[in-house]
Amino acid sequence: MTGIRRAWALDAPTMTADESFVLTGGGSAPVVMPLPAFLVEHDLGLVLFDAGLAPEAAGDPSAVYGPLAEAFQAVFPEEFRLDRQIEDLGFRTEDVRHVVLSHAHFDHTGGLSHFPHAQGFAGAGELRYAQQPATHLAGFFRKQDLEAAAQISWNELPAGYDHDLFGDGSVTLLSLPGHTPGSLGLQLRQDGRTLVLSGDAAHVQRNISQTTGIPVDVDSVRALDSLRKLKLLAARPDVTVWVNHDPDDWQTHRAGGKQILG
Numbered sequence: 001m002t003g004i005r006r007a008w009a010l011d012a013p014t015m016t017a018d019e020s021f022v023l024t025g026g027g028s029a030p031v032v033m034p035l036p037a038f039l040v041e042h043d044l045g046l047v048l049f050d051a052g053l054a055p056e057a058a059g060d061p062s063a064v065y066g067p068l069a070e071a072f073q074a075v076f077p078e079e080f081r082l083d084r085q086i087e088d089l090g091f092r093t094e095d096v097r098h099v100v101l102s103h104a105h106f107d108h109t110g111g112l113s114h115f116p117h118a119q120g121f122a123g124a125g126e127l128r129y130a131q132q133p134a135t136h137l138a139g140f141f142r143k144q145d146l147e148a149a150a151q152i153s154w155n156e157l158p159a160g161y162d163h164d165l166f167g168d169g170s171v172t173l174l175s176l177p178g179h180t181p182g183s184l185g186l187q188l189r190q191d192g193r194t195l196v197l198s199g200d201a202a203h204v205q206r207n208i209s210q211t212t213g214i215p216v217d218v219d220s221v222r223a224l225d226s227l228r229k230l231k232l233l234a235a236r237p238d239v240t241v242w243v244n245h246d247p248d249d250w251q252t253h254r255a256g257g258k259q260i261l262g
């Protein structure tokens, strides 16, 4: 029987936005959002969930993201580059066999250029939509990242279908559409414990607890259904739902350091 050996929540850049940006009806309190990527060491190879910001933005996010970096107060130290962190853990970027993309917003696609050899997994329609988004949402997609994505061989997950990546129940891609057309989460199971990484279907825990979406959700009806799915999962005694941009979740789940499983 195969399974997960270890998993890490890699050191994450941050961006800051008002609560009203991440929660419909929210206030003006600042939310310092981590922009994480997760590395999973499975018996059958390394899996990366999300790719954070672009390596060339490390040390100087404004050089790559321009006024956006300043508006969102982006913080991205050099040592947080994905390739450096993967090498520091004793692997090579070529060892990453599977890249799972929660969705194609720029804070999740920046490091895709490191993994042209990988098998990619994205929700149905996600990368197609990223090429031609609604005008008011176009700023969330970065052309250079999509060009890097084009080097990867992608598998598309149909909406409503959850995919058991290795057939052993340890790594399951969760369909969570609505924030974007093909939003995904990742479920990790080890020793009877289940950790669900939300991707951006939720940005803060209150999206789930209040079943309240995010103002920039592309389809707010489907987004609420995805929040209901996360709420049901979170109610299970064996499941922890980690909302990836939630600063409090980051504090809680990273309290023991970078390694989160194993």
Ligand SMILES: [Zn+2]
Residues within 6 Å of the ligand: 105, 107, 108, 200, 245
């Ligand atoms: Zn995001």
